[in-house]
Amino acid sequence: MSAETLRVTYYLTCRPGEDPHDKAKGIALEQSAELPSRCIPEHVYDDVVPTIQELTALEDGRHRLVLDFPEAITGLEPTQLINNLFGNISLKSGIRLADVEWTPNLLRALGGPRYGTAGVREMLGIGERPISSTALKPLGLDTATLAGFCADFARGGIDLIKDDHGLCDQDTSRFVDRVQACQRAVNEVNAETGGRSLYLPNVTGPRWELDKRLDAAQEAGCKAVLICPFLTGLDALIWARERYDMALMAHPAFAGAVAGAEHGIDPALLLGEITRLFGADMVVYTNAEGRFPTYDQALCDRINDRLRRPLGDIRPALPTPGGGVDAARAPYWAERYGPDVVLLIGGSLYAQGDRAAAARRLQDVVEGQ
Amino acid sequence: MSAETLRVTYYLTCRPGEDPHDKAKGIALEQSAELPSRCIPEHVYDDVVPTIQELTALEDGRHRLVLDFPEAITGLEPTQLINNLFGNISLKSGIRLADVEWTPNLLRALGGPRYGTAGVREMLGIGERPISSTALKPLGLDTATLAGFCADFARGGIDLIKDDHGLCDQDTSRFVDRVQACQRAVNEVNAETGGRSLYLPNVTGPRWELDKRLDAAQEAGCKAVLICPFLTGLDALIWARERYDMALMAHPAFAGAVAGAEHGIDPALLLGEITRLFGADMVVYTNAEGRFPTYDQALCDRINDRLRRPLGDIRPALPTPGGGVDAARAPYWAERYGPDVVLLIGGSLYAQGDRAAAARRLQDVVEGQ
Numbered sequence: 001m002s003a004e005t006l007r008v009t010y011y012l013t014c015r016p017g018e019d020p021h022d023k024a025k026g027i028a029l030e031q032s033a034e035l036p037s038r039c040i041p042e043h044v045y046d047d048v049v050p051t052i053q054e055l056t057a058l059e060d061g062r063h064r065l066v067l068d069f070p071e072a073i074t075g076l077e078p079t080q081l082i083n084n085l086f087g088n089i090s091l092k093s094g095i096r097l098a099d100v101e102w103t104p105n106l107l108r109a110l111g112g113p114r115y116g117t118a119g120v121r122e123m124l125g126i127g128e129r130p131i132s133s134t135a136l137k138p139l140g141l142d143t144a145t146l147a148g149f150c151a152d153f154a155r156g157g158i159d160l161i162k163d164d165h166g167l168c169d170q171d172t173s174r175f176v177d178r179v180q181a182c183q184r185a186v187n188e189v190n191a192e193t194g195g196r197s198l199y200l201p202n203v204t205g206p207r208w209e210l211d212k213r214l215d216a217a218q219e220a221g222c223k224a225v226l227i228c229p230f231l232t233g234l235d236a237l238i239w240a241r242e243r244y245d246m247a248l249m250a251h252p253a254f255a256g257a258v259a260g261a262e263h264g265i266d267p268a269l270l271l272g273e274i275t276r277l278f279g280a281d282m283v284v285y286t287n288a289e290g291r292f293p294t295y296d297q298a299l300c301d302r303i304n305d306r307l308r309r310p311l312g313d314i315r316p317a318l319p320t321p322g323g324g325v326d327a328a329r330a331p332y333w334a335e336r337y338g339p340d341v342v343l344l345i346g347g348s349l350y351a352q353g354d355r356a357a358a359a360r361r362l363q364d365v366v367e368g369q
Numbered sequence: 370m371s372a373e374t375l376r377v378t379y380y381l382t383c384r385p386g387e388d389p390h391d392k393a394k395g396i397a398l399e400q401s402a403e404l405p406s407r408c409i410p411e412h413v414y415d416d417v418v419p420t421i422q423e424l425t426a427l428e429d430g431r432h433r434l435v436l437d438f439p440e441a442i443t444g445l446e447p448t449q450l451i452n453n454l455f456g457n458i459s460l461k462s463g464i465r466l467a468d469v470e471w472t473p474n475l476l477r478a479l480g481g482p483r484y485g486t487a488g489v490r491e492m493l494g495i496g497e498r499p500i501s502s503t504a505l506k507p508l509g510l511d512t513a514t515l516a517g518f519c520a521d522f523a524r525g526g527i528d529l530i531k532d533d534h535g536l537c538d539q540d541t542s543r544f545v546d547r548v549q550a551c552q553r554a555v556n557e558v559n560a561e562t563g564g565r566s567l568y569l570p571n572v573t574g575p576r577w578e579l580d581k582r583l584d585a586a587q588e589a590g591c592k593a594v595l596i597c598p599f600l601t602g603l604d605a606l607i608w609a610r611e612r613y614d615m616a617l618m619a620h621p622a623f624a625g626a627v628a629g630a631e632h633g634i635d636p637a638l639l640l641g642e643i644t645r646l647f648g649a650d651m652v653v654y655t656n657a658e659g660r661f662p663t664y665d666q667a668l669c670d671r672i673n674d675r676l677r678r679p680l681g682d683i684r685p686a687l688p689t690p691g692g693g694v695d696a697a698r699a700p701y702w703a704e705r706y707g708p709d710v711v712l713l714i715g716g717s718l719y720a721q722g723d724r725a726a727a728a729r730r731l732q733d734v735v736e737g738q
Contacts, residue, residue, distance in 0.1 A: 030660065033507035034533060039719040044509035047541075073508055075539040078575050079600040083535065087600070087622035088692075091655055093630070093663050138402035139442055140413035164403060166452065170444040172416075206447050206604035207576055208611075231448040231456070233602030235575035242577075253456035256625055258632055261462070264625065286460055291399065294462050323457075350408040 006069040007053065007101040008085060011062050013094035013262040020063045024055050027095065028067055030088045048073055076109040078235050078278065086265060097265045100273070107312040110277040111238065115247045116315025117308075117340050120281055123223055123247060124159055125196050128339045130366040132157075133320065134359065135346040136182065137164035143173040147181035149355060154189035154197040156359020159366075160282075160342060161186065162226045163202035165251045169209070175201070176216050183220040200249055203240075204228040210236060214244050222246055224281070230254040234278045241279035249320065249342075250280035259294035267299060272306025276317040282342050283307055283317055287333075290324025308340060318342050327358065330365040375438040376422065376470035377454060380431050382463035382631040389432040393424050396464065397436055399457045417442055445478040447604050447647065455634060466634045469642070476681040479646040480607065484616045485684025486677075486709050489650055492592055492616060493528055494565050497708045499735040501526075502689065503728065504715040505551065506533035512542045516550035518724060523558035523566040525728020528735075529651075529711060530555065531595045532571035534620045538578070544570070545585050552589040569618055572609075573597040579605060583613050591615055593650070599623040603647045610648035618689065618711075619649035628663035636668060641675025645686040651711050652676055652686055656702075659693025677709060687711050696727065699734040 010027065014020050028050040033040050040049065047070055054066035074081045086097050115123065124131065134153050136146045146167075153161045161182070169175040179201040186199045203213040203225045210232060217225050224247035229237050231254050240248055252275075257267035265274075271285045286292035288300045304319040322344030325333065333343055345362060352358035379396065383389050397419040402409050409418065419436035426432055443450045455466050484492065493500065503522050505515045515536075522530045530551075538544040548570040555568045572582040572594045579601060586594050593616035598606050600623050609617055621644075626636035634643075640654045655661035657669045673688040691713030694702065702712055714731060721727035 026660070032535065033509065034504075034535060035507050035716050035719060039716055040507050041510065044507060048507060048509035072539060072541070073535070075537050077537055077578075079573055079597070080535070080537045080539075083573075083597065083600055083622050087534070087597070088655075090599075090623050090625040091621060091627065091636075091661055091664070091692075093627055135403075138404050138409050138413060138417060140402065140417035141410065165456070166401065166403060166442070166449070168444050168446055168449045170441060170449075172441070204448055204452075207602065207608055208604075209446070228448070228452065228456070230459075231452055231602070233576065233600070233605070235577075236602070239576050252460060253452050254459050256459040256633065258460065258462055261632070263627055263630070267460075286457075291395070292460055295460070323460075347404050347408055350404060 004071040004103060004105070006071050006074070006103055006106065008067050008069055008097070009099040010065045010067070011096040011098055012065055013062050015094060020057070021055060024052055024065045027065065027089055028052060031084055032069070032073055034088070071103045071105060074106065076105055078110060078238060081106065082234065093263050095263055096261065097269060099269060102277070102311070104312060107277070107314055111241070111279060112277055112314030113279055113281040113317050114241045114245070115281045117318050119315070120247055120318060124198065130334045130337070130339055131159045131318065131342040132362050132366045133160040133162060133342045133344040134158050134349050135162050135164045135344070136167065137346060139164060139166045139170065140172050143177045143181050146173055146178060147185040150182040150199055151185040151189050152355035153359045154186045154195060155193065155356040157195055157363035158197055158359045160198050160200060160224065160249070162200035162249060164346070165202055165204065165226060165228055165253055167202050168205060175213055179216050179220045179222065183222055187221070198223050200224045200226045202226045204231055207232070214240060214246070217246060218244055224249060226251055228253045229275065229278065229280070234274070237275070237279040247281040248279060249282040249284065250275050251284045252286070259296070259299050267295070268302035268306050272303040276307050277314060280317055282320045284320040284322050284344060286323030287321030287325050289329070290322070292323050304337065316340070320344050322346065327352065327362055330362055334365060373440040373472060373474070375440050375443070375472055375475065377436050377438055377466070378468035379434045379436070380465040380467055381434055382431050384463060389426070390424060393421055393434045396434065396458055397421060400453055401438070401442055403457070440472045440474060443475065445474055447479060447607060450475065451603065462632050464632055465630065466638060468638060471646070471680070473681060476646070476683055480610070480648060481646055481680070481683030482648055482650040482686050483610045483614070484650045486687050487684070489616055489687060493567065499703045499706070499708055500528045500687065500711040501731050501735045502529035502531060502711045502713040503527050503718050504531050504533045504713070505536065506715060506719070508533060508535040508539065509541050512546045512550050515542055515547060516554045519551040519568055520554040520558050521724035522728045523555045523564060524562065524725040526564055526732035527566055527728045529567050529569055529593065529618070531569035531618060533715070534571055534573065534595060534597055534622055536571050537574060544582055548585050548589045548591065552591055556590070567592050569593045569595045571595045573600055576601070583609060583615070586615060587613055593618060595620055597622045598644065598647065598649070603643070606644070606648040616650040617648060618651040618653065619644050620653045621655070628665070628668050636664070637671035637675050641672040645676050646683060649686055651689045653689040653691050653713060655692030656690030656694050658698070661692050673706060685709070689713050691715065696721065696731055699731055703734060
């Protein structure tokens, strides 16, 4: 396999009567030339149509398909890359995109996190230990109240205090007011306590707002932001990384990354590897034992592995398990996941009543590791 | 239901042991406050958490859930709207978003097509008849060859000649070269024949390229463009509609709109209604009897209905069935779908060898209606 070939693995589930080889051939054509073979000029065929490297029947009835895509068809462009990997075939059924062996050119073109695990630690001024995070919620509260929560969590020493991803620019708490009030709140508490809590506003918005929100965050002095790249488009991560020097925490809303599904993109690839490659320094995903029971431990371990594993010059990103993590289990998760993790605990802190005290208890756990 | 309530219908498929009422309640909280009920301040709860209007057990084992969302939680913002409809729950399973009763404010905020069916007809200078479309392909051909195909199709009178959605800015045909060459080709042929064929370049790209490509298309004199909003982010449609005066043809690549799936968004809602509301004048979808057999006739009819039905002041958009339409069946589709349709026929024209002649045959069908 030349360095200019992108090797992609799919798992195929055939419907009754659906022939796996036809399905495989169909995928290769659909994702490239999108013409019947006989209509493709010969000199173009080999340059464009992926070759089938492997089509193996598995014991569970599925087939593993490995295609070698000529890298050039991506134009090294992020939107076209996603199109080639899962564009038209996303409308079909029984096709699960599972793995990609990236070319050096594509790794360079995408770039990965600006800060990554080490950079976020440096930003927080901490060594090797788990990082704590919580969310300002619920949507519907006014800015002063949310800023008060922010101060409580900072007082408890929480490392990363983010907007709930559902907060954007609603009338109850306008974005610009909130970013200023919350950043001011952490500044004041940090000045008192000597702490270094960071506040992360949710900058997610349509593209005519996104840059304004990033500008406002930067002006307010934020060092990191939250963004939902599956709402904005994944390219927003690369764009934000290039134009601003704030760390990026990605939230998986609308990713449609369904655990164990016959069709779609394996969450470990989408939330783990692809989101990291597109520039997220921290990637939120829904942890095992939380509100998303289909995300079992094995899947979460695979997501973590994708976020951390060596990948050319791409920095590792921080797994940020959330979605119903129980604060009482923080010691367990810190142990199990090790220091290269952000433990995102929301509801479970609020449920304890005294936010600053609950935050301090969590912070003692992560600092004690 | 007040005018400020967004009524949303989901179909739930419960796993063994999963209680439908818990699932319904979970969705309401997940898509709004994202906290356990007891942690939500009372005065906020009613303002933010959707109420369950209906939870009905169906004969097929599923449940129909109807939630009334307070409109205000969307902030009337397109990214947040999508988040509220299917953000976190996209990561779960057994939840199918099927219908939305839009509020007047949301319809206004989204806006719908700038041109719509009538506007595209006006642009083409035609009356009530089906519109023809084809695609320049395959990826891998050089610009001169693609421009030659463009001329062939224009000579045959095809109304809308678009880039294949896989063409972007690859070395084999750079975007700026192609848009200029193809627009020039249609200009020349139109001048000769008196025709009014339009060329639609694929402007899809990451956000730092999208505006440049739209600018180049406008400068070249294009009257319409192709865009893949599920690669760019749906907000790109609204943005392009507002900043340019070219008509927008949306392509469903990466929409993940799986026909008949237990989980996800009903393609009729996503490709039909939502893509129309975000500003697409024409919406490509994969027609029945083509390469996407799960898109059966009933689904295609529902997509057409969503694109065309009265919806406040929102203009209707043109269904653009493609994905393997057989040119020999054009009379059948023209009859079945009626005049408010764009018949997108690619491979089947190329397979006939003489592109201009094949185009003319298709054009005779649509003009004869």
